[in-house]
Amino acid sequence: MQGSNNSLRWNETSGNGYSTGTIPNFGIGLVGASSTNNLIEANTAIGNANGIIVFPPATNNEIRQNVVVGNPSIQVTNSIPAVSGVDLWDQSAASNGNHFLGNLCVTAINAPCPTTSTQAVPRKPAK
Amino acid sequence: MKKIRRLFVGGLAVGVVTLVSGAAHAEDIRGVIVRTFVLSETSRLVGDVTCQVAGEACIAFGAPNIALNLNGFTITGPNDPATGCGGASVGTETGIASNGQSNVGIRGPGLVQRFRGDGILFLASAPGWVQGVTVSTNCLSGIRIGATSAGISVEGNVSVRNGTPAAACGGI
Numbered sequence: 427m428q429g430s431n432n433s434l435r436w437n438e439t440s441g442n443g444y445s446t447g448t449i450p451n452f453g454i455g456l457v458g459a460s461s462t463n464n465l466i467e468a469n470t471a472i473g474n475a476n477g478i479i480v481f482p483p484a485t486n487n488e489i490r491q492n493v494v495v496g497n498p499s500i501q502v503t504n505s506i507p508a509v510s511g512v513d514l515w516d517q518s519a520a521s522n523g524n525h526f527l528g529n530l531c532v533t534a535i536n537a538p539c540p541t542t543s544t545q546a547v548p549r550k551p552a553k
Numbered sequence: 554m555k556k557i558r559r560l561f562v563g564g565l566a567v568g569v570v571t572l573v574s575g576a577a578h579a580e581d582i583r584g585v586i587v588r589t590f591v592l593s594e595t596s597r598l599v600g601d602v603t604c605q606v607a608g609e610a611c612i613a614f615g616a617p618n619i620a621l622n623l624n625g626f627t628i629t630g631p632n633d634p635a636t637g638c639g640g641a642s643v644g645t646e647t648g649i650a651s652n653g654q655s656n657v658g659i660r661g662p663g664l665v666q667r668f669r670g671d672g673i674l675f676l677a678s679a680p681g682w683v684q685g686v687t688v689s690t691n692c693l694s695g696i697r698i699g700a701t702s703a704g705i706s707v708e709g710n711v712s713v714r715n716g717t718p719a720a721a722c723g724g725i
Contacts, residue, residue, distance in 0.1 A: 427725055428700040429675075434707045439724030442695065447718020457721045460700035474723060481721065 428458045433465040436548055443475030445502050445509045451475040453497065456524075459483035465490075468548035472496045477513040477531065480524050489514075489537075490527040493548060497533075514539055582612075583626070591615035591652075597622035598663065604630050608643065610650035611668070614657040621649065623663020623686060630668035632690055642692035642717045643669035651678040651702070661685030661710070671697040671722075672715065680704030687711040694722040 427434070434454065443451025453471030456464060461484035470493045471477040477494035480487065498511040513531035518524050531539045582590070583600025589609045593616050604611035611628065612621065628648055632638045646669040651657050655678055664687045665672040672688035675681050676699035688695030688710065695712030698705050712724035 427698045429698045429702040429705065431703050432698050432705040432707065434725060436709045437707060437712065437725060438710075439695075439712045441714045442712060442723035443716035444718035449719065449721050451716040451718070451721070452723040453712075454725050455721060455723060458700055471724065475716065476723075479721075 427454070427456055427464065428460045430460060430462045430464065433467070434469055435465075435467050436551075437469045439469065439471045440473045445475045445498050445506050445511055450479055450511075450515070452479045453477050453494070454492075455479045455481065456484040456487050457481050459485075462486050464488070467491055470494070470548065471513070473499045474511075475502075476511045476515055478529075479515045480518050480537075482517045482519070482522075484518055484522065484524060486523040488525050488527070489529060490525075491548065492529045494529055494531040586611055589613050592619060592621060595619045595622075597624045598626040598628070599624065601626050602628045604628060604648070604668070606646070608645050610645070610647040610652070610670075610674075612648070613650045613652040614654040615652065617655045617657065619654075620658040620660055622660045623665075625662050627664040627666065629666055630691070632667035632669060632692065634667065634690065637667065637690040637714065638669050638692035638717070641669075642719065644671075644693060646670040646692075647674045648672045648688075648691065649674070651675040651681055653677040655679055656681065658682040658684070659686055661687065663687070664689065665695075666690050668692065671695070672712075673697070675699060675702040675705050677701040678705070680706070682706040682708070683710060685709045687713075688715065689713050691715045692717050693720060694725060696725045697722070698725075 439453035453474035477497035579594030
């Protein structure tokens, strides 16, 4: 995702991406310098090549209360040598102002990763 | 009274898109699309759609402040149902493109699958929305918001088995 002031809520992403490429694939990704002031809230990312990636140029995005687990699947991890997929991956500098809060994950790079669930798996509220 | 138009697009040997026009929805869409179908008013699917458009979007918005209701139906591109594109993408072959129009939206339920580009692409649009749509087996992202879009609301969608190893892409 690029652009600014966008919101992602209650989406479910699963089985997306290749673990073998030179460019990381993801369930949800904040790509490019134009990715700024976006809200990523209450989504699930399960069984993707990576769960949620914040790429280096992204700034001032809020990533909160998402369930991001099982990225990639155990078969991918065991069958592809040196695969490096994770649940949460913040590739940006701390000065970029991207903020992680209350996400549930098991593996992460440069992002907080509480393994205790703080909420139910998010779903869009019924009308 | 409803008016039914049949458009034979791209020659006799290829497909037909059936448009059913009425008061509630300007265009009711089903059938085969062989060149980009441009929406000028709020429209809906009334049957499954198969896309055979090469190198361009299958459906593109052509006016601001309108919506496409998938109405429970499926829009299918040319990829293999099991393997998708196998990793080789054609970036311009999008399922549904916002096409620079502002305040346009796509409402599910419905499925957008097997395109060699993105399933749904918001490009140069602000604002916009997509709700309740399933996107699957597209070569780039299931739903992509481009660099020049802003204020896009993406809610309650399911995005599975999209991506290519050659680009930073995936679910959303």
